[in-house]
Amino acid sequence: MLFFLFYLTVNAQQIQCDLLVGDTLNINVEGVNGTIQWQESTDSLTWLNILNETLSSIEIIVPSSVTGYKFYRAEIIDSLCPNASPYYSNCVKYKIISNTSQVQIGEWFHGGIVFNTYSNGSGLIAPQVNQEHAAEWGCYSNNLLLGAVSLSDGASNTDTIVLKCNQRPIAASVCDTLNLNGFDDWFLPAINQLDTLWDLKDIVGGFYSGSMWSSSESDANSALTISYLVGYPPYPVTGAKNNILSVRCIRNYTNSESIGHYNYFDTIINQPVTITINQNPLSQLKCKGSSTDFTVDADGSEPFSYQWIKDGIMLSDANESVLQLENISVSDEGFYSCEVSNLCRSVLTNSAELKVIDISIVSSPDTVICKGDTSALLVTAVSNHPAESGTLVYNWSPSMGISNVNSENPNAYPIASTNYVVSATEQTGCSGIDSTLITVRIPFANQQLCYVTVDTITWRNKIIWEKTPGVGIASYCIWVETTTEHYERLACVNHDNPANYVDVTSSPEVKAYKYKISVIDTCGNESDYSFFHKTMKLIVNTNSTNANLQWSSYIDESGTYVPEIYIIYRSTSTTTFDSINYTPGSEGFINFTDPNGSSLYYYMVGVKKTDGCNSSKENESVISFSNYKKGANGVSEILFYNKINIYPNPFHDETTVDLNDKMIKSILIKDITGKIVKDYSNINQREVKLYNENLTSGIYLIEVYSDNLYRNILIVE
Numbered sequence: 001m002l003f004f005l006f007y008l009t010v011n012a013q014q015i016q017c018d019l020l021v022g023d024t025l026n027i028n029v030e031g032v033n034g035t036i037q038w039q040e041s042t043d044s045l046t047w048l049n050i051l052n053e054t055l056s057s058i059e060i061i062v063p064s065s066v067t068g069y070k071f072y073r074a075e076i077i078d079s080l081c082p083n084a085s086p087y088y089s090n091c092v093k094y095k096i097i098s099n100t101s102q103v104q105i106g107e108w109f110h111g112g113i114v115f116n117t118y119s120n121g122s123g124l125i126a127p128q129v130n131q132e133h134a135a136e137w138g139c140y141s142n143n144l145l146l147g148a149v150s151l152s153d154g155a156s157n158t159d160t161i162v163l164k165c166n167q168r169p170i171a172a173s174v175c176d177t178l179n180l181n182g183f184d185d186w187f188l189p190a191i192n193q194l195d196t197l198w199d200l201k202d203i204v205g206g207f208y209s210g211s212m213w214s215s216s217e218s219d220a221n222s223a224l225t226i227s228y229l230v231g232y233p234p235y236p237v238t239g240a241k242n243n244i245l246s247v248r249c250i251r252n253y254t255n256s257e258s259i260g261h262y263n264y265f266d267t268i269i270n271q272p273v274t275i276t277i278n279q280n281p282l283s284q285l286k287c288k289g290s291s292t293d294f295t296v297d298a299d300g301s302e303p304f305s306y307q308w309i310k311d312g313i314m315l316s317d318a319n320e321s322v323l324q325l326e327n328i329s330v331s332d333e334g335f336y337s338c339e340v341s342n343l344c345r346s347v348l349t350n351s352a353e354l355k356v357i358d359i360s361i362v363s364s365p366d367t368v369i370c371k372g373d374t375s376a377l378l379v380t381a382v383s384n385h386p387a388e389s390g391t392l393v394y395n396w397s398p399s400m401g402i403s404n405v406n407s408e409n410p411n412a413y414p415i416a417s418t419n420y421v422v423s424a425t426e427q428t429g430c431s432g433i434d435s436t437l438i439t440v441r442i443p444f445a446n447q448q449l450c451y452v453t454v455d456t457i458t459w460r461n462k463i464i465w466e467k468t469p470g471v472g473i474a475s476y477c478i479w480v481e482t483t484t485e486h487y488e489r490l491a492c493v494n495h496d497n498p499a500n501y502v503d504v505t506s507s508p509e510v511k512a513y514k515y516k517i518s519v520i521d522t523c524g525n526e527s528d529y530s531f532f533h534k535t536m537k538l539i540v541n542t543n544s545t546n547a548n549l550q551w552s553s554y555i556d557e558s559g560t561y562v563p564e565i566y567i568i569y570r571s572t573s574t575t576t577f578d579s580i581n582y583t584p585g586s587e588g589f590i591n592f593t594d595p596n597g598s599s600l601y602y603y604m605v606g607v608k609k610t611d612g613c614n615s616s617k618e619n620e621s622v623i624s625f626s627n628y629k630k631g632a633n634g635v636s637e638i639l640f641y642n643k644i645n646i647y648p649n650p651f652h653d654e655t656t657v658d659l660n661d662k663m664i665k666s667i668l669i670k671d672i673t674g675k676i677v678k679d680y681s682n683i684n685q686r687e688v689k690l691y692n693e694n695l696t697s698g699i700y701l702i703e704v705y706s707d708n709l710y711r712n713i714l715i716v717e
Helices: 010-014 152-164 171-176 191-199
Strands: 017-020 024-029 035-041 058-061 069-077 093-097 112-116 123-126 132-135 209-217 222-228 235-240 246-248 251-253 262-267 274-280 285-286 292-296 296-301 306-310 322-325 334-341 346-348 352-357 358-363 368-369 379-383 392-397 418-426 432-443 449-454 461-465 473-481 484-495 499-504 513-521 536-544 546-553 566-572 578-583 589-594 602-609 623-625 638-641 646-648 653-658 664-671 676-680 689-691 698-705 709-716
Touching: 010 285, 024 069, 035 123, 069 449, 123 191, 132 171, 152 171, 171 246, 191 209, 209 235, 209 246, 262 322, 262 536, 285 292, 285 379, 292 352, 322 698, 358 432, 379 418, 392 709, 449 513, 461 513, 473 499, 484 499, 484 513, 546 602, 566 589, 676 689
Parallel strands: 017 093, 024 262, 285 352, 368 432, 449 623, 638 709
Antiparallel strands: 024 058, 035 069, 069 093, 112 123, 123 251, 132 246, 209 222, 222 235, 274 296, 292 322, 306 334, 334 346, 334 352, 358 379, 392 418, 418 432, 449 461, 461 499, 473 484, 473 513, 536 546, 546 589, 566 578, 566 602, 602 623, 646 653, 653 689, 664 676, 664 698, 698 709
């Protein structure tokens, strides 16, 4: 049978002491003047004399308790001091448990303070003071790894160290030979157990700045320690085994912990004055997020201990006469009371109710409006304590552009995007806030062209841009310079359509063109023009040996794109061009001489935009072309536009084609990809009527073969 001696002063009764049913409790009272009658209670209010227990010490086999607690005291009657009799020893209180699963962290049980518990009813216990302040780990000079390598099992590590290391005393032997509070199964904690112990340092007590040994071996000459520095978290380090460090032993308790332990307590004779509550805590009504406190005031023999209780549950770290609550929430609502204890008994104050007012508020969702429009705002708010809150008062801010700042549903007509904040305030001053962002849509102001080129299918100018998503663009409008600095709108292209437009009115072989782009947003408002892009105009002069090319440079007014080189293309027809050379870019007119000009080629000039355009759905480079131009007489020239008469054009059902009395041999109609969609051959007529045979609306290229090849644009409505 094990037994332990445990001397607990009255101040130590702040720690919960656990006793197993069946344990033997021995209480001793000293300095008695008079006769003694030992008494017991289950609630510290109603006391019963313990039969035949009138000596200075009492031995009790711990019984069960309906309240889970037992209180003991000695009633002393001093015949020499009748006015002070009877008076009582300190009231000692114990928690009575039937099994070890009822033990909780921070309680005193079987040898020390519990600092870790497990679901099977076992746990770890540590004394309240160190067992050694200057000990080596041991066997440093052996240069031998003992095998105490567990990080979590200090008991097995201790057994290994004591068995394999003969040096004495060392940290492990201090614990192995320790007989403290009736127990001799102490061991040096492994590093993880020592780390857990540190987490409960304020409850276990006795810690100070310095380092402590663990039983976890690192290598032949070092072991793991934990360094404690007040105000900072601990950290494990490796220390040489001959270092001088502190030792704190621990022990395991199990779910089969045997009963029969002898507990000895000294009580100090006192003449107590029972507790009287002078001031109970008061009920309160507070706003969510505020701070508050409850206060209790008591008279009687000090010292007092306090335990605040909320809705019947003890609050942790609530052991002062004033309970302070910061940044309170609805979860803090409830009934608060305080159990005040002194040497005699515990007294529970009246309950005080805390109500926390929370204003739930929801404003209109964020919205987007057109400039000049009005948006209806709406706020819904409710208090969780409507009777106490009364009528809610609303306020919108800023007041600019609000029809009524105190209305639940005012109209807002901001001239610029505004975040409207609304508050709902009840009669005690509690409030809730929400906000609604109203975005006033203005046209996107930074839309730019990507590039302009000559379309090699229609041989008309093609304007290309990149779509800008998510900014409320409904359509893109293309503008062309008609006179100096004067632009007229050509067309507007819906945002959902491809990001390009062919200017069927253009004649790129006649002149260079300037184009700009604007956008119309979903509100119908149009942005300013973008910077212009100017096309290239190519001229070719030839002699017997050379072809002399001259063209106007490509211009991006914004300066974002400046061609580094111009690529020269040449072909014997107008269908396939090959690059033959390049020349550096410059402003104004650029010249190039082809020494093979007598070969009678067609020429084009191009510039490369290496970063491409998103409208092409790829990131590859794109090339902007000039018009093409024939190098010299002798190769059949393709005649454009004004040689073919098409009427009506655009057409819906039928149209007529003639070549000013020239004989028409055949006609090809191609779509904008160059695919032949109609082929009329062996015509041999001067005038041909064409019918719309399943042609969809759009732009087509018509090629008419006679004495030469003629091309024009055909538009189907």
